[in-house]
Amino acid sequence: MVRKQKQPQQKHKGNDRNQGKPRRELVSASEEVNEDFAFGRHAVVESLKNNRGNKLFLQDDLSGSKIQELKELAAEFSVPVSWAPKVKLDKLTDGAVHQGAVLGITPFEYLTVEELITQTKERREEPFFLILDGIEDPHNFGSILRTADAAGVDGVIIPKHRAVGITSIVTKTSTGAVEHVPVARVTNLKQAIATLKEQQFWVFGTDMNGTDYRSWNVSGSIALIIGNEGKGMSPGLKKEVDEMLSIPMVGHVQSLNAGVAAGLLMYEVFRKRS
């Protein structure tokens, strides 16, 4: 396949650093339950650094250097700190593991596909996007975002309906990668793919009957589609791709976990482009 080159450019989200000190107060955390939250230390740190924090809850019987670091970061970004018992933090996070740190955050800002393309092309000649065709499990999505950040993926495109968005579990599972990987959310993936093709992207699908991914030509601007955990890729989208790819399997199971398949494929691009 002939692949087109793009001009280098520049990036998206900025971190507005505010000054100031956190207020230290002991509160009832239940007053904040209607907010979006990030929890787990890595996720909290990354959300604070990305200036999305509006109130930090720390477990009142914890201390030490990690808690101190969080307090200092909150101060740097003018985020008030409240101390709450573990049981309150458990309530805020629905019993999930929060490591003593829960941050009230502003809602995640999704991009449009057009914004994603424009922003990415400002800094990358040959962008690599991931398209998630109906990933429903927040742990899969979070783990895919974590690998996407590690492997240098330029952006992720998700559908608005019948798929998980950026929830607090996704944020936690991504260990903060959600603050670094731009995510576009669209009402129609077919339309998004058409937009990518207009911009000279090569679009690749995945299932068990495609070309061996080891012979994948990853040059040019590319987008890779990962299918739903149960149904795989929708048949309508398979018709839109330039090529279907498969990861060979020699055992007894019928397919890999979506996050594992996505990880192998993301790192194949990384390996071939490095």
Ligand SMILES: C[S@@+](CC[C@H](N)C(=O)[O-])C[C@H]1O[C@@H](n2cnc3c(N)ncnc32)[C@H](O)[C@@H]1O
């Ligand atoms: C659990 S699989 C879906 C299985 C589904 N029953 C099917 O037939 O496609 C979820 C997604 O992971 C990716 N995947 C899993 N195993 C794969 C493999 N061996 N080769 C390529 N992609 C794979 C595909 O994107 C697939 O849609």
